[in-house]
Amino acid sequence: MLLNNKISIRFYIRHILKQAFLIFLFANLVVISKWFIPWSFQIPISIAAILGTCIALLLAFRTNQAYDRWWEARIAWGAIVNDSRSFIRQLQTFLPVDTNHKTYLHPFVERQCAWCYVLGDTLRRQPVSQRLEEFLPSQEAKQVADAHNPPNMLLVKHALAIRRLYDEALITDYQLVQLNATLTNLTDSMGRCERIKNTVFPRTYTFNMQVFIYLFASILPFCFDDQYYYLDVPLVTLISAAFILIEKSAIQLQDPFENQPTDTPVTTIARSIEISLKSMTGYTIIPELLVPERYYSL
Amino acid sequence: MLLNNKISIRFYIRHILKQAFLIFLFANLVVISKWFIPWSFQIPISIAAILGTCIALLLAFRTNQAYDRWWEARIAWGAIVNDSRSFIRQLQTFLPVDTNHKTYLHPFVERQCAWCYVLGDTLRRQPVSQRLEEFLPSQEAKQVADAHNPPNMLLVKHALAIRRLYDEALITDYQLVQLNATLTNLTDSMGRCERIKNTVFPRTYTFNMQVFIYLFASILPFCFDDQYYYLDVPLVTLISAAFILIEKSAIQLQDPFENQPTDTPVTTIARSIEISLKSMTGYTIIPELLVPERYYSL
Amino acid sequence: MLLNNKISIRFYIRHILKQAFLIFLFANLVVISKWFIPWSFQIPISIAAILGTCIALLLAFRTNQAYDRWWEARIAWGAIVNDSRSFIRQLQTFLPVDTNHKTYLHPFVERQCAWCYVLGDTLRRQPVSQRLEEFLPSQEAKQVADAHNPPNMLLVKHALAIRRLYDEALITDYQLVQLNATLTNLTDSMGRCERIKNTVFPRTYTFNMQVFIYLFASILPFCFDDQYYYLDVPLVTLISAAFILIEKSAIQLQDPFENQPTDTPVTTIARSIEISLKSMTGYTIIPELLVPERYYSL
Amino acid sequence: MLLNNKISIRFYIRHILKQAFLIFLFANLVVISKWFIPWSFQIPISIAAILGTCIALLLAFRTNQAYDRWWEARIAWGAIVNDSRSFIRQLQTFLPVDTNHKTYLHPFVERQCAWCYVLGDTLRRQPVSQRLEEFLPSQEAKQVADAHNPPNMLLVKHALAIRRLYDEALITDYQLVQLNATLTNLTDSMGRCERIKNTVFPRTYTFNMQVFIYLFASILPFCFDDQYYYLDVPLVTLISAAFILIEKSAIQLQDPFENQPTDTPVTTIARSIEISLKSMTGYTIIPELLVPERYYSL
Amino acid sequence: MLLNNKISIRFYIRHILKQAFLIFLFANLVVISKWFIPWSFQIPISIAAILGTCIALLLAFRTNQAYDRWWEARIAWGAIVNDSRSFIRQLQTFLPVDTNHKTYLHPFVERQCAWCYVLGDTLRRQPVSQRLEEFLPSQEAKQVADAHNPPNMLLVKHALAIRRLYDEALITDYQLVQLNATLTNLTDSMGRCERIKNTVFPRTYTFNMQVFIYLFASILPFCFDDQYYYLDVPLVTLISAAFILIEKSAIQLQDPFENQPTDTPVTTIARSIEISLKSMTGYTIIPELLVPERYYSL
Structure with a gap:
């Protein structure tokens, strides 16, 4: 059980780092592809x-x-x-x-x-x-x-x-x-x-979640009027990462006997x-x- | 019960294939009808x-x-x-x-x-x-x-x-x-x-769901300013299919004694x-x- | 209890027919009033x-x-x-x-x-x-x-x-x-x-529901830029009817001993x-x- | 307990009359202030x-x-x-x-x-x-x-x-x-x-509700492009009153032993x-x- | 337990004052930074x-x-x-x-x-x-x-x-x-x-909440067309403070044995x-x- 004191922000960040990085790469891929392929629509x-x-x-x-x-x-x-x-x-x-x-x-x-x-x-x-x-x-x-x-x-x-x-x-x-x-x-x-x-928590929901988040992350860059790399990539990454943060919090909670800090004590x-x-x-x-x-x- | 390992993506896709294809045909129908009939509104x-x-x-x-x-x-x-x-x-x-x-x-x-x-x-x-x-x-x-x-x-x-x-x-x-x-x-x-x-899970809800999804799929193409076949059809298909994916996941869960992989073990x-x-x-x-x-x- | 087979679409339609028609008349009233009274706002x-x-x-x-x-x-x-x-x-x-x-x-x-x-x-x-x-x-x-x-x-x-x-x-x-x-x-x-x-399910909620649906149906036509009778009336009717469809489904479910097809068997x-x-x-x-x-x- | 027949619409209206009138005055205040103070923003x-x-x-x-x-x-x-x-x-x-x-x-x-x-x-x-x-x-x-x-x-x-x-x-x-x-x-x-x-139902929620509704009612008039008194005031009043109607319905339900028509019978x-x-x-x-x-x- | 009478508005305000002030400073920071750094996007x-x-x-x-x-x-x-x-x-x-x-x-x-x-x-x-x-x-x-x-x-x-x-x-x-x-x-x-x-209520949710509120508060000022200090700062502060108000109300409720006015009596x-x-x-x-x-x- 996490306590109300002494907690470091590192604890939270650590769990989403890998997937946030994947989303970051993916956002780069989508945004950069917008430069090379002349998509005519918004x-x-x-x-x-x-x-x-x-x-x-x-x-x-x-x-x-x-x-x-x-x-x-x-x-x-x-x-x-x-x-x-x-x-x-x-x-x-x-x-x-x-x-x-x-x-x-x-x-x-x-x-x-x-x-x-x-x-x-x-x-x-x-x-x-x-x-x-x-x-x-x-x-x-x-x-x-x-x-x-x-x-x-x-x-x-x-x-x-x-x-x-x-x-x-x-x-x-x-x-x-x-x-x-x-x-x-x-x-x-x-x-x-x-x-x-x-x-096991129904695995289909993890899959559905990812389908929606990646769909969201690939559509979002095409919704901006102008194309600013420094706007698109951070926004897509941050919002998707915030979504993933909530999902990871749920995953930690749902398995309370794993010898982890979020366990039932x-x-x-x-x-x-x-x-x-x-x-x-x-x-x-x-x-x-x-x-x-x-x-x-x- | 689905386990946390060894699962193939084919398992998920298989269940929505038929209905996603129907939606795809339906999206084509609506989008193509937009070309031939001069709808003047948006x-x-x-x-x-x-x-x-x-x-x-x-x-x-x-x-x-x-x-x-x-x-x-x-x-x-x-x-x-x-x-x-x-x-x-x-x-x-x-x-x-x-x-x-x-x-x-x-x-x-x-x-x-x-x-x-x-x-x-x-x-x-x-x-x-x-x-x-x-x-x-x-x-x-x-x-x-x-x-x-x-x-x-x-x-x-x-x-x-x-x-x-x-x-x-x-x-x-x-x-x-x-x-x-x-x-x-x-x-x-x-x-x-x-x-x-x-x-039986109340059948009316399955019906309501379909009413809403098809209503959504027929309205969506008329909401885009420009008309790009390659934008409209995939978007309508993907989003509707994502909705159907969630519904199918629910249907699998709700009947846990069907001799299926998603059964209670x-x-x-x-x-x-x-x-x-x-x-x-x-x-x-x-x-x-x-x-x-x-x-x-x- | 409704079964998974042999059901006719007529069963669903029948229950909302009366109210959908009322909404249809109401939508006509609002849309047609827009022609005669020169509302200057949107x-x-x-x-x-x-x-x-x-x-x-x-x-x-x-x-x-x-x-x-x-x-x-x-x-x-x-x-x-x-x-x-x-x-x-x-x-x-x-x-x-x-x-x-x-x-x-x-x-x-x-x-x-x-x-x-x-x-x-x-x-x-x-x-x-x-x-x-x-x-x-x-x-x-x-x-x-x-x-x-x-x-x-x-x-x-x-x-x-x-x-x-x-x-x-x-x-x-x-x-x-x-x-x-x-x-x-x-x-x-x-x-x-x-x-x-x-x-009796609290009657106030049925009343509130109707207040909101009619408010929605009277505001919606004033939200469209252009005025196309064939766009406004079907849209208002269809969406309101879809809302009513869900409410009627709830009403059928909530009284399970009425000698109706949706009864507990x-x-x-x-x-x-x-x-x-x-x-x-x-x-x-x-x-x-x-x-x-x-x-x-x- | 309210029954399914013989109910008068007056029963519902009576309970929100006072607060709807307050909202109406408040809407007037905000809308009229827009005329006198030249707010340059939207x-x-x-x-x-x-x-x-x-x-x-x-x-x-x-x-x-x-x-x-x-x-x-x-x-x-x-x-x-x-x-x-x-x-x-x-x-x-x-x-x-x-x-x-x-x-x-x-x-x-x-x-x-x-x-x-x-x-x-x-x-x-x-x-x-x-x-x-x-x-x-x-x-x-x-x-x-x-x-x-x-x-x-x-x-x-x-x-x-x-x-x-x-x-x-x-x-x-x-x-x-x-x-x-x-x-x-x-x-x-x-x-x-x-x-x-x-x-007592937690009073903070009644307070929070009012904070949000009054915030909403004061922001709404500034969101319209044009300024029509006959549009702004009724819209703000009606929508806020509809919100209050739901809250009042909840308040009636939550206290079922008050010698009121909505009591448990x-x-x-x-x-x-x-x-x-x-x-x-x-x-x-x-x-x-x-x-x-x-x-x-x- | 809070009673239905005699309550002062001070009780509610006191609990969010500190964090509302933080949000106010933060909103100032973001809005003022918009003046000095020429962000070209919206x-x-x-x-x-x-x-x-x-x-x-x-x-x-x-x-x-x-x-x-x-x-x-x-x-x-x-x-x-x-x-x-x-x-x-x-x-x-x-x-x-x-x-x-x-x-x-x-x-x-x-x-x-x-x-x-x-x-x-x-x-x-x-x-x-x-x-x-x-x-x-x-x-x-x-x-x-x-x-x-x-x-x-x-x-x-x-x-x-x-x-x-x-x-x-x-x-x-x-x-x-x-x-x-x-x-x-x-x-x-x-x-x-x-x-x-x-x-302890899972601490991750408090953290997630803050991530979202601060993300919201930093994005909001960039969403306005024009830049009015007197519009941006109060809006960002008020809406974020309203969010925090609800969270604080929850925090008070969730710990009912703290010798506080919101305790179980x-x-x-x-x-x-x-x-x-x-x-x-x-x-x-x-x-x-x-x-x-x-x-x-x-």
């Missing part, structure tokens, strides 16, 4: 305006959908925060007051923390084994790290541990089901993130969940919040 | 711009609704992933620890895998009997294949099997109801997909559910992920 | 463009909201499909295996089918008594047909029948409540349809629910799907 | 068009949000219809068959009817005591009328009455909770209406709930539907 | 119009998303109102009739009031200890004030108190779970507010919850509603 500027309106509306669509994906990813992680707290609070309420928290409650807290970190790492295609060893007994950690889908395996471990509580008569039938319902919520949030990660959120859960359950050592060192938090 | 270009704005807004509406259908289809399949995992995890938690998994749990896993594949095939109007035989005992497979609606029949089989667990006192009254609630979620996702499949998702469920429940042979061979995954 | 065409943009945006709003109502009606009926299946599947699971289905299950199936047909007919203000006699014992049929709100009365009958199952100890306390929850879902879908049926859906429920519960005689004979299905 | 009409596009988009935003509030209010009342029916149907199912309905069921029916009327009246800041006396025993009516929030107090009365059923062993523990859940739904709908009532809905509940529960005297006498129903 | 005004349309659409996107955040914050607080009432009403129903309310019910009421106030203060980064001492026994108040996340700690306190009711056999197993479910709803609303508070809502809960549960001293003294309520 295209009404309104034609460019119609294309401009279309591009603007396509960009509005693109921006909206990208924002919705980004916001949905954030909502999924917000739900993870809520359900993590509710899950631990439910256990606190359901377990009899004289239960040994160290034996019964803390393993759930640590597994839940591990789940949050590991889900973030898995979505970003990062290795997870180190995280697991930090929170789980080494045998369980290995078992989870080897699984096809580590976060899902952690939820299975949760479920089996809940079953053990039931077998030891620490929770009732009804409470067993209720805790399982919270696990179902966590499964849903995990699935939501995986869906956003694995679904999953590691920061996982840490804040860890702090929340540990301070709810009487841990004495509670980690610090992650303080971003640069212009973004991950 | 239409202000702003009239074309007004129509252009209208077309752009209609396209924005169309694109939005098509995207929403496509995204809803993807959400329904995301929910199927989640509920499949939750269903098996619930069974794992509810069945006593010493239950024989091979007898009690695995039939549910296999029936659930069959359900996912069969739902995808049914939506695409593909034959399902082979899939069923892969996962179910041959008698049950035949019974399901002959049913009016095979995926719905599989859910009924699930329900009856859950009832048998209850009759054998392996699950409690409350757990019976809870498992049924998960089946209800699967019913809802199935119904969502069927609704998208069976609901239901087979790929069903396979990943199979992997997920089998690795959760201790299967030793787990299939591979489907690797797309071309520029799309189905 | 209005910039941009003024018409500004009004055109406004009309386009108002139409986009109108189209969106109308589509949302139409889609919500379809979603409500999709939910009815799902909940009907889930209701019967729940009964199948909850009733002991050796229950006589003919006595206990089939009356629910038939009442549920009746409910679907009757809800559709009530929304369309059609008579319902014939449908009821087809599915219910004649005394119950009469009682329901005489009720203030027949579909609601059918749900009450369902509820009392569930209570009888409970009194006969065929279902438990918890299952009683769960079945009632499914009835609540059906109540909600019914209420959603009634809400769409009974809520409630009878077809009710029939497919009947097929689904009867084939789930071992009926031997199962009706055929409704095949549309014309360019729409009801 | 503003390109495109500047007015840019502002026009902005105004159109702001109005589209405004209209959308206002419509959403209005539709949400209608949805809340639709939910009240559904939950009222479900609440009474649940009681019918849960109470043993031989319970005396007059003693146990009918007080709930009457209190629920009272709740619907009183909620509507409270939202519209109308007195409620008469309604209460119509449905409740006079002591309870007085107690509720004196409460800080009468509809909320009625829900508390419901809750205590449910508790009495439980204490008399007429309903089980689980049914008690389930009925409470329906009360929670009613609380949510009530809260939704209160939220819409108490939240809460009294009519409450009456139809009363009819529905009473005919479900065997009342012999059932009131008539409210028939609107003028062009709206309240 | 840019078609349509180029400015295309940029204007883009800016308008970007602003529409911005405004929509900001409004959605603001409305979501309001919805979260509406849900808090509903769930607070439902929580207390549930306790009233579940606790046996002869329970001493002072001992068992009132601590919940006071803790719930504390939670509402403290959540608002925490979101606004205000100190909370004074509020806590007002409602809680001093030891508990201190414990909560020292917690990492005071409102979350209050929910844990609620949960433990519910557990004590269960241990004293005042509520059943099922009611315990149901009350916990209401706490989960409160956790979700709290998480929603925290998500809105902690998520969390303190006012918390007070009205306090009144509601206390009058439901027989308190004799009930505080007054907060009456706003200025043009906003907090």
Whole structure:
């Protein structure tokens, strides 16, 4: 997530540099061709305006959908925060007051923390084994790290541990089901993130966008009365680049789990969940919040 | 689902070729008629711009609704992933620890895998009997294949099997109801997909779109001061074709179960559910992920 | 619901004929008045463009909201499909295996089918008594047909029948409540349809639309340099009629229970629910799907 | 709610008369100042068009949000219809068959009817005591009328009455909770209406709107080549008034509980709930539907 | 929340003064540079119009998303109102009739009031200890004030108190779970507010906006035929400032917990919850509603 301070303009420029340069070359090509080939006509500027309106509306669509994906990813992680707290609070309420928290409650807290970190790492295609060893007994950690889908395996471990509580008569039938319902919520949030990660934004729209922008860039130079190289080329380049800037912003937003500065800050959120859960359950050592060192938090 | 690599431009062009050619002929007709009939007037270009704005807004509406259908289809399949995992995890938690998994749990896993594949095939109007035989005992497979609606029949089989667990006192009254609630979620996702499949996008909008595009294409040539065949025809054709390109993109998106490259990748998702469920429940042979061979995954 | 084939262009034209003719007369009035009264000024065409943009945006709003109502009606009926299946599947699971289905299950199936047909007919203000006699014992049929709100009365009958199952100890306390929850879902879908049926789309927007279109139609002729009757009148008529075409399409969509070709196909859906429920519960005689004979299905 | 018939154009005009007159004076001021001060320049009409596009988009935003509030209010009342029916149907199912309905069921029916009327009246800041006396025993009516929030107090009365059923062993523990859940739904709908009532639409947007409209109205006269008082003033007034008309329509929609013709018809809905509940529960005297006498129903 | 009366225009102006002044300087720079450097070309005004349309659409996107955040914050607080009432009403129903309310019910009421106030203060980064001492026994108040996340700690306190009711056999197993479910709803609303508070609106859009506005402001002066300082500078400044005004309005809306006049009025809502809960549960001293003294309520 980009923060409100310390950001450099270079971050924005870098992403459109290549394509802006292509548009610049293309604008040169079109404008210079006007010198050598004696085109006798002039295209009404309104034609460019119609294309401009279309591009603007396509960009509005693109921006909206990208924002919705980004916001949905954030909502999924917000739900993870809520359900993590509710899950631990439910256990606190359901377990009899004289239960040994160290034996019964803390393993759930640590597994839940591990789940949050590991889900973030898995979505970003990062290795997870180190995280697991930090929170789980080494045998369980290995078992989870080897699984096809580590976060899902952690939820299975949760479920089996809940079953053990039931077998030891620490929770009732009804409470067993209720805790399982919270696990179902966590499964849903995990699935939501995986869906956003694995679904490619319809590629046809990127193609359509480019068709319109290049059509616009080739028509625009023919709309000017006079022919000034220093007017035509910068104008065509700047306006097209501004269009591309918006499209790139949308592309950054729409994929929020790519280990990039514009990501949903999953590691920061996982840490804040860890702090929340540990301070709810009487841990004495509670980690610090992650303080971003640069212009973004991950 | 179209992937980010290996795609050919031919894919996009192919879909608009026919209609772009029609527009090309139509543009010729209008432009050539201008030579033979001495029209003494000129239409202000702003009239074309007004129509252009209208077309752009209609396209924005169309694109939005098509995207929403496509995204809803993807959400329904995301929910199927989640509920499949939750269903098996619930069974794992509810069945006593010493239950024989091979007898009690695995039939549910296999029936659930069959359900996912069969739902995808049914939506695409593909034959399902082979899939069923892969996962179910041959008698049950035949019974399901002959049913009016095979995926719905599989859910009924699930329900009856859950009832048998209850009759054998392996699950409690409350757990019976809870498992049924998960089946209800699967019913809802199935119904969502069927609704998208069976609901024709309002045809009036396709008609309105064409009215506006042809009105635009017939007015545009009369808006140019001078009459250059090589200017008028390409411009009218290109801009109208660009409009049609967007409409066709919307049409592809809005019907996501047509066995086309732009489909929701239901087979790929069903396979990943199979992997997920089998690795959760201790299967030793787990299939591979489907690797797309071309520029799309189905 | 309009289908993808067999549709005639007459369907679209018919709905705008009256208003297009009014606009045509109005355009004549304005254009001819220009001949007799020597207006010395000319209005910039941009003024018409500004009004055109406004009309386009108002139409986009109108189209969106109308589509949302139409889609919500379809979603409500999709939910009815799902909940009907889930209701019967729940009964199948909850009733002991050796229950006589003919006595206990089939009356629910038939009442549920009746409910679907009757809800559709009530929304369309059609008579319902014939449908009821087809599915219910004649005394119950009469009682329901005489009720203030027949579909609601059918749900009450369902509820009392569930209570009888409970009194006969065929279902438990918890299952009683769960079945009632499914009835609540059906109540909600019914209420959603009634809400769409009974809520008039804000009339002010129709009025605003007309203010803008007539303002546009009276300004447009004053924007042309020259005065050609054969240019002005067709242009004003065609463009205004195109605007009205979109508005009429919205009006058709926004009221989906009017016994019109653009309706939500409630009878077809009710029939497919009947097929689904009867084939789930071992009926031997199962009706055929409704095949549309014309360019729409009801 | 405005109905589809009998409406007079005066209703629409009345609301914009004051502001249209202000704009008319303002237009006169600007146009006449052009005569006395020799402005030597002319503003390109495109500047007015840019502002026009902005105004159109702001109005589209405004209209959308206002419509959403209005539709949400209608949805809340639709939910009240559904939950009222479900609440009474649940009681019918849960109470043993031989319970005396007059003693146990009918007080709930009457209190629920009272709740619907009183909620509507409270939202519209109308007195409620008469309604209460119509449905409740006079002591309870007085107690509720004196409460800080009468509809909320009625829900508390419901809750205590449910508790009495439980204490008399007429309903089980689980049914008690389930009925409470329906009360929670009613609380949510009530809260939704209160939220819409108490939240002022962001005032900055009204201000922004006026900034743009007055900017537009002051620029427009300078965009005409020639200076015709009879052209400039009506055009500026009409177009600005058309903009204001849309804004006023939005303002009417966005506040649906103001005892105005454009209100959500809460009294009519409450009456139809009363009819529905009473005919479900065997009342012999059932009131008539409210028939609107003028062009709206309240 | 800004109210409908007593507001001064200064409030609006203040927020854009700095940036409007920057634009004014920039416009001077561009216009004056036109005098000294003999630019021989003129840019078609349509180029400015295309940029204007883009800016308008970007602003529409911005405004929509900001409004959605603001409305979501309001919805979260509406849900808090509903769930607070439902929580207390549930306790009233579940606790046996002869329970001493002072001992068992009132601590919940006071803790719930504390939670509402403290959540608002925490979101606004205000100190909370004074509020806590007002409602809680001093030891508990201190414990909560020292917690990492005071409102979350209050929910844990609620949960433990519910557990004590269960241990004293005042509520059943099922009611315990149901009350916990209401706490989960409160956790979700709290998480929603925290998500809105902690998520920076994508900064790229602010940057894009500025790129477009400055591009627009530098192109506009070159679009006028003639060169009038007194025309160019005010027009460029006013239109750009109007754009910025809309953006600033969005920025104010999108962050609703900043202790600003445009905030969601969390303190006012918390007070009205306090009144509601206390009058439901027989308190004799009930505080007054907060009456706003200025043009906003907090």
